[in-house]
Amino acid sequence: MKKIPCVMMRGGTSRGAFLLAQDLPEEEKLRDEVLVGIMGSGNALEIDGIGGGNPLTSKVAIISRSNDPQADIDYLFAQVLVHEQRVDTTPNCGNMLSAVGAFAIEKGLITATTPTTRVRIRNVNTNTFIDADIQTPHGVVEYEGTARIDGVPGTSAPIALTFLNAAGSKTGHIFPTGQQIDYIDSVPVTCMDMATPVVIIPAEYLGKTGYESAEDLDADSALMSRIESIRLQAGDAMGLGDVSNKVIPKPILISAPQYGGEINVRYFMPHSCHKALAITGAIAIASSCAISGTVTRQVTAGAHYGNINIEHPGGALDIHLTNEGDEPETIRASVIRTARKIFAGDVYLP
Secondary structure (H helix, E strand, C coil), X not given: CCEEEEEEEEECCEEEXXXXXXXXXXXXXXXXXXXXXXXXXXXXXXXXXXCCCCHHHCEEEEEEECCCCCCCEEEEEEEECCCCCCEECCCCCHHHHCCHHHHHHHCCCCCCCCCEEEEEEEECCCCEEEEEEEECCCCCCCCCCCECCCCCCCCECCEEEEECCCECCCCCCCCCCXXXXXXXXXXXXXXXXXXEEEEEEEHHHHCCCCCCCHHHHHHCHHHHHHHHHHHHHHHHHCCXXXXXXXXXXXXXXXXXXXXXXXXXXXXXXXXXXXXXXXXXXXXXXXXXXXXXXXXXXXXXXCCCCEEEEEEECCEEEEEEEEECCCCHHHEEEEEEECEEEEEEEEEECC
């Protein structure tokens, strides 16, 4: 049986396999077949692989040194679908991104500095650049610490991520339809491409409060059908074509905050509700809070640059926005995440 070196890591509120690009086939079809085999994709439990039977735990990060002079590391994210033997590399994943710098240091792709190491990461999926500041107090990665993030038990060392050019990550435009508000199926929505393409939907227009549990939303088949109809039309309007076999754009239900935050959200991946919140999606949501004319501004408590607290099913997440210019395209977003190495060894192909 063929074996491939593999490190399983938690990044933020996601978990997945971290692999070196040099250990995988270069040809895309063969590479995806390997990923499907590794994760056990196509089975609800992913029983014949290391996937966790959930989109949050069926993810792969493929890492290499970057040939781009602006970056240290290239990171290709792969969402391995659970119920289908299929791989989607169209989106980025900011949670898995949290562990990329630590993995690169441990694999010797980056030389650690003291007390922290900054790694400039190029996300290959979207050609965006992110600075990751990793705790390396003794020249090695430190995972233990006091930082806490909702959706993950315990505490860990903080990892600071700063997204440098998130606007128009896939389409080249922060508002790919040319408008801040569009009407799809008579519902006002905002179609944005900020770190990842999303379609933001006020929950009340779909007959929901926006405070429902992820499980209750997933179980509402009529709601899921309405969301998918809006998502497919939004994808076409955003220039992404037929998105029926893509996981972007991600639909997001929004409502007024309940616990002192700026906004309350339910984020879909896209066919099930996230138990917490994706980092790339959070950047889009935070940006929609700060930019006038979006549907978000109709329900948020008066947005601003600086710290934006987003309430989600697992608690809350803070995104810090800065803007050195006057245009939305120059927004920079920072977030604190944590990561943990779970195991390292070889994964065997079936």
